Amino acid sequence: MEKLAEIIRTVFDDDSVEIGSKTTAHDVDGWDSLSHVNLILAIESGFNIKFSQKELLTFKNVGDMHDTINAKIAFRGDGLGQA
Amino acid sequence: MKRFVVKFVLFVTLAAGMLLVVSSVCGHMRTRVLKDRVFVFSEGITTLIAGDSHPQAAVNPALLPGAESICEGQEGYFFTYHKLKYFLGRNPQIARVILGFSYQNLARRYQELFLSSEQEATRLLESYFVLLDDEGVELLRDRISNKRPYYVNLLKFRYGLPIQIYRDKDLLREALGAALRREDVAFFGDGFHKSEKSRVEGKQMDAKVRLYFQDEKETYSGVSTLMVEYLKRIVQLCEEHGVDLILYNAPLHASFKSRIPGQAITDFAQVRDQLLARFPKLHYVDHVDEGLPNESFGDGDHVNSLGATVVTGRLARLIQLSH
Amino acid sequence: MTFTSPLYFLFWPAAFLVFYFSRDKYRWLVLLLASLAFYAALKAPSLLIALTGVTVLTYFSGRGVAAAMSPGRKTLVFWLGVTANLAILIGFRYLAVLIEGFNALSGAIGGGRHVFAAVDPISIGVSYYSFQAISYLVDVYLDVEKPEKHFGYFALYISFFPKLLQGPIERAGDFLPQLRQPYVFCYENVRSGLLLFAWGLFKKVVISDRLALFVNEVYGNVHAFSGLPLIIATYFYAFQIYCDFSGYTDMALGTSRIFNFKLTQNFENPYRATSIAMFWRRWHISFSRWILDYIFKPLQFRFRYWRDWGTALALVITFLACGVWHGATAGFVIWGLLHGLYMSCSVLYRGLGRRFRRKKRSPTALIETWRVIATFHLVCLAWIFFRARSLADAFYVINHSIAGLPSSLVRLAKRDSLVHDLYLNQSNKEFFLAVACLGLLAVLARATTAHEAAVRAFRQWAPGWLRWSAYLGFVLAVVVFGVFYGGAFIYFQF
Numbered sequence: 076m077e078k079l080a081e082i083i084r085t086v087f088d089d090d091s092v093e094i095g096s097k098t099t100a101h102d103v104d105g106w107d108s109l110s111h112v113n114l115i116l117a118i119e120s121g122f123n124i125k126f127s128q129k130e131l132l133t134f135k136n137v138g139d140m141h142d143t144i145n146a147k148i149a150f151r152g153d154g155l156g157q158a
Numbered sequence: 159m160k161r162f163v164v165k166f167v168l169f170v171t172l173a174a175g176m177l178l179v180v181s182s183v184c185g186h187m188r189t190r191v192l193k194d195r196v197f198v199f200s201e202g203i204t205t206l207i208a209g210d211s212h213p214q215a216a217v218n219p220a221l222l223p224g225a226e227s228i229c230e231g232q233e234g235y236f237f238t239y240h241k242l243k244y245f246l247g248r249n250p251q252i253a254r255v256i257l258g259f260s261y262q263n264l265a266r267r268y269q270e271l272f273l274s275s276e277q278e279a280t281r282l283l284e285s286y287f288v289l290l291d292d293e294g295v296e297l298l299r300d301r302i303s304n305k306r307p308y309y310v311n312l313l314k315f316r317y318g319l320p321i322q323i324y325r326d327k328d329l330l331r332e333a334l335g336a337a338l339r340r341e342d343v344a345f346f347g348d349g350f351h352k353s354e355k356s357r358v359e360g361k362q363m364d365a366k367v368r369l370y371f372q373d374e375k376e377t378y379s380g381v382s383t384l385m386v387e388y389l390k391r392i393v394q395l396c397e398e399h400g401v402d403l404i405l406y407n408a409p410l411h412a413s414f415k416s417r418i419p420g421q422a423i424t425d426f427a428q429v430r431d432q433l434l435a436r437f438p439k440l441h442y443v444d445h446v447d448e449g450l451p452n453e454s455f456g457d458g459d460h461v462n463s464l465g466a467t468v469v470t471g472r473l474a475r476l477i478q479l480s481h
Numbered sequence: 482m483t484f485t486s487p488l489y490f491l492f493w494p495a496a497f498l499v500f501y502f503s504r505d506k507y508r509w510l511v512l513l514l515a516s517l518a519f520y521a522a523l524k525a526p527s528l529l530i531a532l533t534g535v536t537v538l539t540y541f542s543g544r545g546v547a548a549a550m551s552p553g554r555k556t557l558v559f560w561l562g563v564t565a566n567l568a569i570l571i572g573f574r575y576l577a578v579l580i581e582g583f584n585a586l587s588g589a590i591g592g593g594r595h596v597f598a599a600v601d602p603i604s605i606g607v608s609y610y611s612f613q614a615i616s617y618l619v620d621v622y623l624d625v626e627k628p629e630k631h632f633g634y635f636a637l638y639i640s641f642f643p644k645l646l647q648g649p650i651e652r653a654g655d656f657l658p659q660l661r662q663p664y665v666f667c668y669e670n671v672r673s674g675l676l677l678f679a680w681g682l683f684k685k686v687v688i689s690d691r692l693a694l695f696v697n698e699v700y701g702n703v704h705a706f707s708g709l710p711l712i713i714a715t716y717f718y719a720f721q722i723y724c725d726f727s728g729y730t731d732m733a734l735g736t737s738r739i740f741n742f743k744l745t746q747n748f749e750n751p752y753r754a755t756s757i758a759m760f761w762r763r764w765h766i767s768f769s770r771w772i773l774d775y776i777f778k779p780l781q782f783r784f785r786y787w788r789d790w791g792t793a794l795a796l797v798i799t800f801l802a803c804g805v806w807h808g809a810t811a812g813f814v815i816w817g818l819l820h821g822l823y824m825s826c827s828v829l830y831r832g833l834g835r836r837f838r839r840k841k842r843s844p845t846a847l848i849e850t851w852r853v854i855a856t857f858h859l860v861c862l863a864w865i866f867f868r869a870r871s872l873a874d875a876f877y878v879i880n881h882s883i884a885g886l887p888s889s890l891v892r893l894a895k896r897d898s899l900v901h902d903l904y905l906n907q908s909n910k911e912f913f914l915a916v917a918c919l920g921l922l923a924v925l926a927r928a929t930t931a932h933e934a935a936v937r938a939f940r941q942w943a944p945g946w947l948r949w950s951a952y953l954g955f956v957l958a959v960v961v962f963g964v965f966y967g968g969a970f971i972y973f974q975f
Contacts, residue, residue, distance in 0.1 A: 108773055109758065109828055112785050112792055131782050132774070133623050159501065159666045169949065173956045180957065280966050310965045320961050324910050 079141055082121050086114045096138030122148065177319065184329065185318025188288060191328045196338040197248045197346075199226050204251055207350075208238055209258025209406075215351045215460040216408035216445070217256060221470040222477070229258065230347035234269040235388040236297075237282065240289040241345060242392060246399045255396055256473075259405035259442070261418055261426050262370040262459075264386060267379035273298075279307040284325075285344035287311040301384075352463045356453050358411055363458035367417045378419045386429055393437050404441040404477075405430070409448050409469055414458035443476060445469050482522045483646070483970065484732045485685060492519065493736055500740060505663050509637050512740065516642035523605060531573055531607050536639045538565045539614040543621045543628035543635075559622040563615055570611040573604040575809050605973050608806060609648040610639050612771055617653045619775055626653045634660045641742070643733040647726070647972045649745045649767035659742055667741060674738030679952075681731025683959055688918040689724035690964035692717040695905040695915060696868070703874045703881075708889025710902050711882040718868050719861050720919060723751065725971045726765070750926050752860070755844075755852035757823040760860060772799050793825035800824065807975050812866045812875060819863040914962065 080094035087105045100106040106114070118140070119125055124147040134140050207217045207227040214229030228245065238257070246252055262268055272278045279302060290298070295312070302308045313319040323329055327342040340346050373379035396403040434440055454465030461469065482488040496515040503511050520528060542562025549555035617638075620626035629635040638656050699706050699714035706714075730747040737744050745767050754760035761769045777799040784791030797818070804817020844852070862879070869875035892898045904912040940948070 107758070108778065108781075109792060109796075109824075110831075112781050113788070115782070116785055116788070126782075128779055128782055129623055132619075132778060133625055159668075162666075162668055162671055169952065172949070173953055176953055176957065177960065276966060304966075306966045320957075321963070321965065323961060324914075325908060 076141055078121070079118070079137065079144065082117050083114065083137070086110075086117050094137055096136065096141060098137040099135070118144065124148065180320050181318035183318075184320050184323060187329055187332050188315065188318065191332050191338065191343070192244075192288070194328075194332070194338045196340060196343065197245065199249050199251075201251050203249070205254040205256065206242075206245060206249075206252050207256045208242055208245075208347075209233065209256075210238075210263065211351070211460060212260050212262075212408040213256065213258035213406055214348070215456060215462065216466050216469055217406065217473065218350050218352075218463065218466045218470045220350070221467065222474050225256075227349040228347040229349065230345070232282070233347070234272075235263065235385045235392060236269075236294070237286045237289075237345075239388045239392050239395065240286065240291060240294055241347075243291070243395055244289050246395065246401065250399075252399070252401055254402040254404065254477075256404045256406050257392060258408060259389075259430070260407050260410075260446075261422050263389075264381045264426055264429060265370045265379060265422065266382040266385075267373045268370045269382045269385045273301050274303050276304045276307060279304065283307050283311040287315045289345055297384075350466075351460075353456060354462050354464055356455055356462055358413070358452055358455050358458050360413070363411075363414045363417055366457075366459060367414070367419075371419055371422050378421050381425045381429065389429075390433070393433065393440060397437070397439070402439075402441070404443055405433075406473070407442070407444045407446050409445050409450055409455075409461050409465060411452075411455045411458045412447070415446065417458075441480070443473060445472070448472070482519065483973075484729060484736075485682065485970075488522070493739070497739060500664075501666065508664055509633050509660060512641065513633060513637045516637065516640040516645060519642040520606070520640065520645055525603055525605075527573070527603060528606065531569055531604075532610065532640055534569050535566055535607075535611050535614050536636050538562060538569075539617060539639070540629070540632055540635050542618055544630070546618065546621050547628040555622065559618060562618045566611045566614050566618075570607055573607045606646045608975050609650055610645065612768075613648075613650045614639060616650065616771055616775065620653050626657075629653070629657055641737070643737040643742075644744055647729050647733070647970060647975075648765075649730065649733065649747045650771050651744060651767070655745060656742075662741070664741055670741055671739050674735045676735070677738065678732050678735030679955060679959075681728040681733075681735060683955070684724040684728030684731065685970070686959060686963040686965070688922070689721050689728060691911065691915050691918060691962075692721035692724070694907050694911060694964065696721055698905050698907065700868055700870065700874070700878075703869070703877050706901075706905075707881045708885030708887070708902070709893065710889065710905050711878050712886070713903070714905060715861050715865055715868075715878065715882070717915065719752070719857070719864055720922065722864070722868075722971055723748070724922070729970050729972065752857050753853055753926060754856050755849055756827060756856055757820065757859060758827060760856055761820075761824075768803075772803055776802055789829055789831075792828050796824040796828065797821035807867070811872045812869060815872070815875070816863045816867040819866065823859055823863075 076094075076096070083094055083103065083106075084090055084092065087103050087110070089104055092103050094103075100108075100111065115126060115131065122144055124144065126143070130143055134143070202224050203226045205219075205222055205225040207213055207219055207222075207225060207229055209229050210233045211229070211231035214227065214231065217225075217227065217229075219225035219227045228241070233241070242255065246255075272282045283298075287295075295316070298308055299305075299312075310321060314321045326344070328338055328344070331338055331342055340349075368376075371378055393403055430442060434442060448469055450461065450465045450468060454461050454468065456462035456465075482492060492515075496511070499515075500508055500511045517529070517532075520532060539562055542558055542565070545558040546555055546562070549558055617626070621628045629638065634657065637660065638651070638653065641651075641656075644651060696714050696718045699710055700718070703711070727748040734744050734746065747766050747768075749763040749766065751760055751764040754763055777795055780795035780798055781792050784795055787794070798821070800817045800821030801814065802817070803820070804813045804815070807813040807816070865878050866872075866875045869878060889898075889902050893902050900906060900909070
């Protein structure tokens with residue numbers, strides 16, 4: 076979770092915002108549907124995973140993203156730490 | 159729920175009551191307007207000039223003894239009939255009416271536009287509805303294609319609903335107790351159009367002829383039986399009131415006349431001949447080809463006040479001679 | 482019938498009474514029958530066929546998608562459902578235009594013919610409920626929603642009469658659960674619903690239709706005008722379409738509230754937006770959310786490796802689709818394209834700005850005001866293409882608004898052409914009324930919390946007679962100031 080939170084803070088240039096599993100786009104300044112894609116790209120490169128279209132359309136909050144990321148890492152058998 | 163229904167019914171009743179009260183006040187004022195002295199001409203006025211923009215431009219009442227013009231642009235016989243009925247009723251001293259009678263007065267598409275075009279209907283009905291008799295109202299109801307302007311004006315003028323009353327200068331002045339003037343009444347008519355401007359232009363004439371005589375398919379639209387019917391009624395109306403009726407065909411620029419479809423001229427002549435045969439006391443004056451110079455024409459189908467001076471003078475002499 | 486026809490004022494009380502006195506089990510049926518009757522009153526049987534088609538096809542597709550065993554089959558059923566809906570939509574909306582387009586293709590460069598004047602009744606509503614059906618299918622496909630098994634509820638979801646003709650486009654997750662709530666008469670809902678409906682009626686009949694007098698005069702014959710009147714007409718149109726559509730939305734929301742249904746709000750002070758992106762979050766919200774979720778997001782995701790350029794491309798395509806949804810003429814397409822370009826520019830600009838901007842400073846009031854004005858003008862520029870009868874007319878308006886402005890102002894200063902250039906050939910009283918209406922809108926738009934508190938206080942504490950006088954005055958105002966001819970809702974044609 077911490078790594079994900081770090082990425083979010085970097086992409087939206089806001090070090091002070093609190094990121095929890097219930098956080099949504101509303102809570103972070105500058106995070107809207109237009110800039111959302113930048114976050115996705117940063118996460119994909121940061122965790123070396125690829126999201127699917129379907130997954131993307133169903134994320135409701137940071138917690139959803141976190142679960143999906145973990146699932147993908149686990150599936151890869153990478154085991155390189157938690158998100 | 160019961161509380162709501164009671165309140166709702168109460169509100170609707172109150173609203174209806176309020177509208178009823180306001181409507182009767184407005185209706186009462188409209189009746190008062192129609193009884194106003196503004197519609198009564200002085201005893202010396204014995205000739206009325208009526209019709210659309212053609213007699214409006216061509217006949218100068220100042221040059222005829224005891225004349226007054228109540229012409230208004232685009233006024234067709236359906237409306238002129240009701241208007242004359244009203245004015246003759248208020249002015250028993252009138253002995254003569256000069257009515258515009260030209261080719262476009264019988265053109266079906268142009269004259270019946272108020273039945274098919276919502277814009278035209280709105281404009282004309284707003285002004286003349288108050289004059290219509292029951293038969294006229296029924297005719298509208300049956301023949302108008304878009305019923306909305308009909309219903310709105312019916313509610314407004316027959317039932318007094320205060321729809322857009324801020325537009326009715328006559329009503330507002332009546333309410334304030336101020337004297338009515340001619341320009342406050344929508345249907346009165348602007349009267350003689352005084353202007354010396356002259357601009358006869360080919361494209362404009364083409365557009366006008368198209369507007370008057372052609373329908374959507376760009377063919378001659380024929381004669382309006384409705385207008386012929388109401389013209390007959392005007393003739394009968396004048397007979398009833400013992401009034402001399404002169405049908406006046408105002409001057410047209412030669413190049414305008416040449417643009418009119420030949421069939422329209424033939425149809426016009428037919429109607430004219432039928433009328434003259436049926437009503438022997440009817441007069442017809444043809445000033446279409448008076449040979450006026452270009453400067454006397456405001457545009458292709460209207461003279462300006464220079465031309466009006468000439469033809470009114472000729473008309474005056476004709477009237478004198480026939481007595 | 483439409484919301485402004487007299488018949489509707491008999492219809493909904495009757496529907497409500499039957500609804501109220503029915504057993505809760507059957508209330509959905511009452512509403513469904515009422516909705517079908519409402520749609521049937523338009524006297525276009527083909528519409529009922531479209532509605533039935535969309536309902537039946539989507540219902541079975543939804544259940545099919547959820548029941549599908551393999552992902553492949555799931556996708557197949559999903560796309561079949563979507564395609565069927567699109568086919569119905571295109572068939573009803575664009576067939577005539579497509580055929581015409583083929584014929585006119587050769588000489589069509591001067592701009593498309595604008596089918597504006599008469600509303601084509603053959604397709605009212607189809608665009609809205611077919612989009613709604615597609616959103617339902619996507620939600621089922623993505624496992625966001627479970628498919629609705631109760632056919633009656635589903636049919637009502639598609640055809641509920643307040644939103645049948647012009648939206649809002651409801652998401653399944655918002656609407657279907659409400660059907661399962663038992664109905665309890667709520668006085669406050671009925672009352673506030675009626676008030677909302679009345680306000681929507683006022684916006685439509687008094688404000689929008691009045692502004693239409695001016696707009697139609699100018700846009701019906703643009704070459705007769707130059708300079709100021711073109712500008713006035715364009716500004717008036719911006720508010721005409723806003724009042725028309727938000728008025729309809731208020732009537733829809735108000736009516737449904739009477740039945741205890743909450744529909745999504747379509748408008749939120751759109752002209753106070755400080756950017757085009759914000760504008761689209763406040764204008765026709767249910768529709769812009771639809772194109773955001775179902776066109777933009779998938780496209781943006783697909784193009785994500787092109788970063789900002791990918792987003793920009795996704796935006797342009799999305800708004801082109803938006804334009805085409807409104808109509809297949811050049812005017813609508815350019816309108817959509819303009820908005821797509823506006824959005825793309827802002828995305829690209831933001832990307833640039835991110836590299837140079839140091840700290841985020843909250844903008845001053847002056848900058849905010851400037852942004853509001855600039856956004857409004859960008860939107861108006863696009864409206865010109867939306868409203869003008871042809872591309873040629875639109876370019877004429879743009880050219881001559883600026884070019885003709887100085888001379889029109891000179892003419893006005895000399896009081897030569899007040900009626901033509903300022904009042905747009907209407908009576909001066911109508912002009913002042915129109916301006917007064919806009920003033921009223923401005924006051925209401927600036928509603929601050931203090932103002933809202935005042936309104937609430939009025940509703941709660943003012944004695945009944947005062948409140949009722951206000952309501953009666955309101956009724957009188959609608960009768961006196963309403964413009965009752967020619968009043969088809971603009972968004973009916975979409």
